[in-house]
Amino acid sequence: MSDQLQSLDQIKASVLDMVIKFGPKLVVAVIILVAGYMVGRWAGGMLERLLVRFRLEAPVRSLLVRLIQLVVFGLFAIMALQNLGVELLPLIAGLGVAGAGIALAMQGILGNVAAGLTIIFTQPFHVGDYLSIANEEGEVLDISLFSTTLGHTDRSKVLIPNRKIVGEILHNYGRVRQLDLAVGVAYGTDVKFVLQAIDEILRANPRVLQDPAPVFGIEQFADFSVSITINPWVNVPDYVAAVAEINRAVLETFRAKGIDIPFPQREVRLLGSEA
Numbered sequence: 001m002s003d004q005l006q007s008l009d010q011i012k013a014s015v016l017d018m019v020i021k022f023g024p025k026l027v028v029a030v031i032i033l034v035a036g037y038m039v040g041r042w043a044g045g046m047l048e049r050l051l052v053r054f055r056l057e058a059p060v061r062s063l064l065v066r067l068i069q070l071v072v073f074g075l076f077a078i079m080a081l082q083n084l085g086v087e088l089l090p091l092i093a094g095l096g097v098a099g100a101g102i103a104l105a106m107q108g109i110l111g112n113v114a115a116g117l118t119i120i121f122t123q124p125f126h127v128g129d130y131l132s133i134a135n136e137e138g139e140v141l142d143i144s145l146f147s148t149t150l151g152h153t154d155r156s157k158v159l160i161p162n163r164k165i166v167g168e169i170l171h172n173y174g175r176v177r178q179l180d181l182a183v184g185v186a187y188g189t190d191v192k193f194v195l196q197a198i199d200e201i202l203r204a205n206p207r208v209l210q211d212p213a214p215v216f217g218i219e220q221f222a223d224f225s226v227s228i229t230i231n232p233w234v235n236v237p238d239y240v241a242a243v244a245e246i247n248r249a250v251l252e253t254f255r256a257k258g259i260d261i262p263f264p265q266r267e268v269r270l271l272g273s274e275a
Helices: 002-053 058-083 088-105 107-122 191-204 236-257
Strands: 130-133 136-143 147-151 157-161 171-174 176-178 181-185 215-221 226-231 233-235
Touching: 002 058, 107 136, 107 147, 136 157, 171 176, 176 236, 181 236, 191 215, 191 226, 191 236, 233 236
Parallel strands: none
Antiparallel strands: 130 136, 130 171, 136 147, 147 157, 176 233, 181 226, 215 226
16 A cells, blocks of 8 residues: 555656646747747738738638748747757658658649649639630639639539649630620611611610620621621620520511511522423
8 A cells, every 4th residue: 555655656746847847848838839829810911911912812812821820830839849849850850751752642632732823823814704724614713722613604613623724725704705696687688777776785785785895797698698796795694694685685676677587598490301
């Protein structure tokens, strides 16, 4: 029984010695970590205000702010470990070896990160632009460090890895798109009257932008009709609806005004006959 009490006293004495020896250092380390968190938040706020001036997208700003906060906190964490007497050189060497192995195993992800940083800083497109890239097209909904999200008119989404975007031919329509419509009228129709009717249709549609001004006119002389092209500009979200509305308005207006829309036809003549 006395041996057990002696052992317990030795354990208590060892714990007390450790508390006396490492307690102040542990308290200082915690204070350093709290200070690192506060300084990281302050640095993030400063960076946020700076990035707003450069007109970076909100997701990009948030990503960079979180990154700077992690970097600042990591520096303070190193200071805290040094205060506790942790040897950092072996730790850094071990992390370097582990990092090399991880880098080899994650080449695709690191490629996306590098491409994402390229997109962030070169800004070839922004959230809200309409893109055609890598056999896909849609409105840019989000730009992250790893991928870019495009939205389709059917409300589906496509996630494209950033490494598939950088270095590819990219068609950026911006925030407006030009419709490519056409209608045929009979050769005997008064073209001036037709163009006036189309102008009235485009001015009456609230989705059609007047700046840039709509483009319309004779496109070509087809076999059985004069082809009139209709190319107004609309905002990206209005593209599908505007196509349907303008086509319907053209059909109804032409019928009301007596403008003939001919259908394909062929004339066959028989020359001569057998007796």
